[in-house]
Amino acid sequence: MLYVEILGNLPGMARDEVKAMLEPAGGEIAGQDYLFLKVNADERVFPFLDRLGLAHEYGELIVEAESVEELLEKAKEVEWPIKGTFKVDTETMANCRHNVLDLPRKLGAVIHAQGFRVNLSRPDTLVRVYCGERLYAGIRLRFFDPKDFEGRKAHHRPFFRPISLHPRVSRALVNLTGARKELLDPMMGAGGILIEAGLLGLKVYGVDIRPEMVEGTEMNLLHYGIRNYELKLGDATKLEELFDKKFKAVATDPPYGTSATLAGRKRDELYRKVLESIYGVLDKGGRLAIAFPASFDGKKEAEKVGFRLVGRYYQRVHKSLDRYFYVFEK
Ligand SMILES: C[S@@+](CC[C@H](N)C(=O)[O-])C[C@H]1O[C@@H](n2cnc3c(N)ncnc32)[C@H](O)[C@@H]1O
Structure with a gap:
């Protein structure tokens, strides 16, 4: 499962742009939580997602949960596909209804326990946590740098x-x-x-x-x-x-x-x-x-x-x- 974070100023258009880019590679939007889209697709969509204009980033969705506790439990069960060092970064969306203040530290400890090293200033892998109605954690694959546009x-x-x-x-x-x-x-x-x-x-x-x-x-x-x-x-x-x-x-x-x-x-x-x-x-x-x-x-x-x-x-x-x-x- 992948995720795309769309921009908030034209959200309907941003969502349909993602949809249009998923069509040629047979992917589909599987769910939406404010600006967070769950995307059912494999790596064949990457060249199409790389074209996006109204997106902030996309990545691989690793765990999804109803609560902070559930997220941490699930995070222990999965093998994190981390390359090199990592850092956990939280995106608190406008509809976030969980207390995520301490989550980067706690999730960081879970992933660290699997043998990965933290590097807060220059991590090789960014673990992204999104807080909306539900909680999501994934690995950022591509960030659309606003400076390019x-x-x-x-x-x-x-x-x-x-x-x-x-x-x-x-x-x-x-x-x-x-x-x-x-x-x-x-x-x-x-x-x-x-x-x-x-x-x-x-x-x-x-x-x-x-x-x-x-x-x-x-x-x-x-x-x-x-x-x-x-x-x-x-x-x-x-x-x-x-x-x-x-x-x-x-x-x-x-x-x-x-x-x-x-x-x-x-x-x-x-x-x-x-x-x-x-x-x-x-x-x-x-x-x-x-x-x-x-x-x-x-x-x-x-x-x-x-x-x-x-x-x-x-x-x-x-x-x-x-x-x-x-x-x-x-
Ligand atoms: C709003 S501008 C387009 C801006 C463009 N999207 C850009 O990013 O630079 C509209 C253009 O339509 C052109 N235009 C007006 N009437 C036209 C016509 N009948 N046929 C072709 N171009 C026309 C104008 O000369 C103007 O350059």
């Missing part, structure tokens, strides 16, 4: 436009499409979504109506070592004229309403046409991940075009902007 925020890129999603969110949008080989962003802006897809080794296709975005995105992709791309100057409402191929995965973040980024169109009309146009270049069963301001009923409009809603996640960005991220399937 922070380092790709818009202002760190050579071509900077303040219109970009957070890299973690862009990464999640890519993953929610289930993209395995390639991905199209028909309103790519400065390329935030394409960077995240490109770093996963996907071939990226991008379109923008403004020439400086096409040049700027190319600069940004090259900056991150991404060379497998095709960028076009063009109109996202006429994708079938731009491509003589179909896509399995499309992710995009359309402009929200400033006149410059809308290129002179009426916002809602642009959104409707973009949805129709994307539908035209998607394969049957292909997926679209897209953001719309909350004032636009993306579900209704996408269903009119023929899409089926797979997921919808609300986010309040600031006082005057709240939006939904949608996942649709053709």
Whole structure:
């Protein structure tokens, strides 16, 4: 059994991102305790879990218990798969209902009794205890360092436009499409979504109506070592004229309403046409991940075009902007 700790700011989207990454390797979410997901899968899912954007870490779940006493009893019975030295670290989630103050020391003593050495400053293995409704102890296998994502925020890129999603969110949008080989962003802006897809080794296709975005995105992709791309100057409402191929995965973040980024169109009309146009270049069963301001009923409009809603996640960005991220399937 594995576990994934998801981030708390978009929990529904984070959970579905995990689900999407488990699908190709035949894994499934077996339970949830606040931000702690129990995952039924084997090591074939590691390359997919390594792609996650909205996760804090994943690892191997070793014991689960109803109480501190039960956890310590069970911990004595298992063989801890520890390499080198170890340290016990506790994650007290907002719904934690156990007294875990002394647990790292007590669990550390149990594991130490099996012959493993503690190293509090530079352990080789981190034993993680999660406290929620229940208690869980596992071994961390991968930590998603926030610095990696922070380092790709818009202002760190050579071509900077303040219109970009957070890299973690862009990464999640890519993953929610289930993209395995390639991905199209028909309103790519400065390329935030394409960077995240490109770093996963996907071939990226991008379109923008403004020439400086096409040049700027190319600069940004090259900056991150991404060379497998095709960028076009063009109109996202006429994708079938731009491509003589179909896509399995499309992710995009359309402009929200400033006149410059809308290129002179009426916002809602642009959104409707973009949805129709994307539908035209998607394969049957292909997926679209897209953001719309909350004032636009993306579900209704996408269903009119023929899409089926797979997921919808609300986010309040600031006082005057709240939006939904949608996942649709053709
Ligand atoms: C919100 S930005 C995208 C930001 C992008 N996700 C990023 O991370 O940099 C929206 C982009 O859509 C482009 N755009 C507006 N109308 C368009 C159209 N009809 N066809 C293609 N691109 C369009 C704008 O030029 C702008 O660059």
